[in-house]
Amino acid sequence: MNSPKIGIIMGSKSDLPVMQDAADVLTELGVEYEITVVSAHRTPDRMFTYAREAAGRGIKVIIAGAGGAAHLPGMVASLTHLPVIGVPVKSSNSIDGWDSILSILQMPNGIPVATVALNAAKNAGILAAQIISTADETIVKNLIVFKENLKKKVEESAEEMLKDLK
Ligand code: C2R
Numbered sequence: 001m002n003s004p005k006i007g008i009i010m011g012s013k014s015d016l017p018v019m020q021d022a023a024d025v026l027t028e029l030g031v032e033y034e035i036t037v038v039s040a041h042r043t044p045d046r047m048f049t050y051a052r053e054a055a056g057r058g059i060k061v062i063i064a065g066a067g068g069a070a071h072l073p074g075m076v077a078s079l080t081h082l083p084v085i086g087v088p089v090k091s092s093n094s095i096d097g098w099d100s101i102l103s104i105l106q107m108p109n110g111i112p113v114a115t116v117a118l119n120a121a122k123n124a125g126i127l128a129a130q131i132i133s134t135a136d137e138t139i140v141k142n143l144i145v146f147k148e149n150l151k152k153k154v155e156e157s158a159e160e161m162l163k164d165l166k
Pocket residue numbers: 010011012013014015038039040041042065066067068069070071072073089091092093
């Protein structure tokens with residue numbers, strides 16, 4: 001078994017129902033990952049250690065999900081040179097999701113966080129796999145199959161719709 005290339009972190013275990021989608025799509029794409037809870041607010045020392053040590057452990061991309069005053073992705077990005085993908089989570093303490101989105105999206109110049117749509121952990125997983133695939137032909141092949149299946153599903157649903165309308 002290879003060492004994990006993607007680190008999935010989230011501000012609370014309550015984010016897991018959303019963040020699980022990132023883990024599931026990475027499994028489908030054949031990408032090793034690790035997954036844990038790290039909070040900038042509640043566990044600042046743990047966040048500091050995680051962000052500072054991730055690259056040394058072989059992590060290539062970090063996916064960070066958080067809700068409400070979602071400072072985790074940006075703070076992690078400030079502590080590492082690794083690309084960070086932020087997942088805004090519509091959590092129990094989020095007013096309407098915009099708070100999570102804007103606190104991850106509106107980063108100052110110099111510290112980017114690649115922000116996906118609200119609760120879009122699946123896209124974060126796909127994007128992380130695409131970044132890793134620039135140096136891994138197996139993942140390129142898996143991504144091509146994945147995209148081909150997406151296309152097939154749409155074509156099949158279009159055919160079914162046509163049959164239902166007849
Ligand atoms: P609880 O359910 O544990 O109260 O957490 C979490 O990501 C979660 O969505 C509620 C929400 O608080 C968020 N949280 C953050 C951070 N730590 C926890 N946004 C952080 O450091 O950014």
